[in-house]
Amino acid sequence: MSLLSAHRLEVKRGENTLLSGLDFSLQPGRILVVLGPNGVGKSSLLLALAGMLPVEGEVLLSGKALEQYSRSDLAREIAWQGSLPPTEFGLSVDQRLNLAMDSSLVAGGEDKLRRCCKSLDIASLRTRMLGELSTGERQRVELAAVMLRDVPIWLLDEPTAHLDLRHQVAWLAIMRSQADAGRGILVVLHDVQQAFSVADDVVLMHGGGRVSFGSKEDLLVPEVLEDLYGTRLLQMQGGDGQGVLVPAYEGGGDEAA
Amino acid sequence: MPESRKWLLAAGLVALAIWLSLAIGGQWINPFAPASELDERILWELRWPRLVIAFAVGGMLALAGAWFQVLLGNALAEPYVLGVAGSAAVGAVSSLMLFPGSGLGMSAGAFIGAWIGIAAVLSFSYLGPARLLLAGIVLAAFWGALLALLLALLPEHRLGLALSWMMGDLSTSPIHEGGLLFVWIAALACGLALSRSLDAMLLGEMHATALGVDVRRLRIRLLFLASAVTAVAVTAAGTIGFVGLIVPHLMRLLFGSLHRVVLPASAIGGGVLLMLADTGARSMISPAELPVGVITALIGVPVFLWLLLRRA
Numbered sequence: 001m002s003l004l005s006a007h008r009l010e011v012k013r014g015e016n017t018l019l020s021g022l023d024f025s026l027q028p029g030r031i032l033v034v035l036g037p038n039g040v041g042k043s044s045l046l047l048a049l050a051g052m053l054p055v056e057g058e059v060l061l062s063g064k065a066l067e068q069y070s071r072s073d074l075a076r077e078i079a080w081q082g083s084l085p086p087t088e089f090g091l092s093v094d095q096r097l098n099l100a101m102d103s104s105l106v107a108g109g110e111d112k113l114r115r116c117c118k119s120l121d122i123a124s125l126r127t128r129m130l131g132e133l134s135t136g137e138r139q140r141v142e143l144a145a146v147m148l149r150d151v152p153i154w155l156l157d158e159p160t161a162h163l164d165l166r167h168q169v170a171w172l173a174i175m176r177s178q179a180d181a182g183r184g185i186l187v188v189l190h191d192v193q194q195a196f197s198v199a200d201d202v203v204l205m206h207g208g209g210r211v212s213f214g215s216k217e218d219l220l221v222p223e224v225l226e227d228l229y230g231t232r233l234l235q236m237q238g239g240d241g242q243g244v245l246v247p248a249y250e251g252g253g254d255e256a257a
Numbered sequence: 258m259p260e261s262r263k264w265l266l267a268a269g270l271v272a273l274a275i276w277l278s279l280a281i282g283g284q285w286i287n288p289f290a291p292a293s294e295l296d297e298r299i300l301w302e303l304r305w306p307r308l309v310i311a312f313a314v315g316g317m318l319a320l321a322g323a324w325f326q327v328l329l330g331n332a333l334a335e336p337y338v339l340g341v342a343g344s345a346a347v348g349a350v351s352s353l354m355l356f357p358g359s360g361l362g363m364s365a366g367a368f369i370g371a372w373i374g375i376a377a378v379l380s381f382s383y384l385g386p387a388r389l390l391l392a393g394i395v396l397a398a399f400w401g402a403l404l405a406l407l408l409a410l411l412p413e414h415r416l417g418l419a420l421s422w423m424m425g426d427l428s429t430s431p432i433h434e435g436g437l438l439f440v441w442i443a444a445l446a447c448g449l450a451l452s453r454s455l456d457a458m459l460l461g462e463m464h465a466t467a468l469g470v471d472v473r474r475l476r477i478r479l480l481f482l483a484s485a486v487t488a489v490a491v492t493a494a495g496t497i498g499f500v501g502l503i504v505p506h507l508m509r510l511l512f513g514s515l516h517r518v519v520l521p522a523s524a525i526g527g528g529v530l531l532m533l534a535d536t537g538a539r540s541m542i543s544p545a546e547l548p549v550g551v552i553t554a555l556i557g558v559p560v561f562l563w564l565l566l567r568r569a
Contacts, residue, residue, distance in 0.1 A: 047463070050466075050467060051466075052463060052466055052467070070471075071466065071469050071470065071471045072469040072471075073469075074469065075467065075468055075469030076469070078467070079467070080463075080467040082463060082464075082467075083461075083463070085459075085460035085461050085464050086330065086459075086460075086461050088330065088331070088332050088459075089326075089327075089332060089459045089509065089514045090509055090510075090513075090514050091459055091460075091514050092513070095456075095513065095514065095515060096460070099456055099457055099459075099460060099468065100468065
């Protein structure tokens with residue numbers, strides 16, 4: 001049985017239909033990547049699936065309708081990562097992580113906290129205040145907060161944003177290993193190459209409600225992605241012999257001069 | 258400083274504040290050895306009830322401040338800044354005009370006024386936390402103008418009573434000190450029951466929701482709690498500003514932001530602050546008294562500006 005599935009899903013914000021007629025399923029052990037231009041509703045899709053936005057159509061969580069879950073029951077099934085939390089009230093890194101470690105949500109306590117902090121390279125930041133950290137460090141704290149949750153589903157909204165290259169690579173590896181351990185991960189990404197390296201399945205959001213769901217092999221191809229982003233892509237040979245998609249930068253310095 | 262030592266120090270400060278509030282006044286009285294029967298009566302029939310009223314009202318205002326700050330996601334929110342105190346004053350002075358000579362009428366007016374003020378400021382809640390605070394400040398100016406109009410129309414012989422109540426007056430609470438202490442305990446207990454959800458709200462509405470908090474239900478509960486406690490405090494002691502702003506901030510600096518600590522620390526810290534402010538207010542120009550709100554505003558305004566500058 002799929003962890004999370006949608007049938008004829010429609011998400012609106014006000015009068016604006018962000019997506020309609022989406023069918024997809026998230027299986028245990030798989031990573032579903034959502035791609036699309038800015039403003040097409042990728043974050044809203046995640047909020048809707050996390051039960052934070054109203055939806056039309058059917059969303060099933062472990063075979064049961066999403067709306068039948070209470071807020072606390074949903075929190076036992078889904079971990080959501082989105083915008084960085086405010087630093088207004090002065091929480092330390094440890095305090096923030098402890099909020100994700102409600103005893104009903106996590107087992108293993110301090111050991112698990114230590115392991116997650118080590119994985120995300122934030123062990124030395126634990127006593128610091130969130131407001132003192134760089135944006136990238138705060139993002140890593142948020143990712144650690146997701147890792148701490150004992151839930152079968154992760155919904156991640158641009159988890160690699162603000163991260164340097166080393167930490168981007170580390171996080172992609174963590175996602176893979178977590179999926180291999182049985183989690184279902186639905187992740188919004190902007191980097192096509194990252195999508196290429198971690199996706200099992202793909203949802204493309206074109207805007208105007210148009211969406212498609214399919215396998216990585218069918219959808220992560222130059223023609224489809226060029227249509228999605230409205231820009232030309234070049235397929236190149238990477239150092240490891242695998243294909244690499246890069247945007248074709250046109251209208252360069254010579255023309256400008 | 259280790260946590261246990263902080264609490265020990267806090268307990269020592271509370272004991273010292275109680276001793277000072279009992280000892281200082283028009284005349285110095287040693288609470289452990291009153292010199293005469295009159296001193297004993299002054300201590301236990303005048304100063305002790307007033308001390309309890311100051312403690313309970315201060316604690317309630319600090320709790321309301323902490324709740325309004327979480328409710329609005331803005332660390333500068335508190336009943337006075339949001340204009341709630343101003344609307345309560347309008348209610349009280351209107352009552353004084355309509356039902357002269359009725360102390361209870363004035364308190365009822367303040368109670369109704371406080372709720373109207375809260376409803377008015379919350380009708381702008383869709384603007385988001387920062388603009389809501391701005392709306393509160395504008396509403397406070399409106400209530401201030403309305404109050405000035407009412408005061409101009411008020412017969413001269415009632416002006417003194419109105420003015421003293423408006424700046425905070427702990428000498429004539431219509432609610433018994435035992436009742437106030439009961440509200441203080443009940444409010445703190447309710448707050449503590451919600452402390453885990455309040456902590457999650459420090460991460461913002463969406464993160465709190467993702468952690469399993471029913472944000473809408475929590476907001477309604479908090480709103481009711483903060484409003485009810487503000488209304489009781491204002492009814493008991495008039496408008497006293499800035500306790501709700503200074504105390505939760507100070508407690509967060511001392512003990513961190515988690516509410517299972519911030520709420521009891523604020524409830525006690527607010528009480529101690531108002532006890533000391535009231536001791537100063539009734540002894541600085543003795544035998545006359547300063548309104549206690551003058552002292553809290555003199556401390557509170559610079560702290561508010563400092564916080565504002567720190568955020569900028």
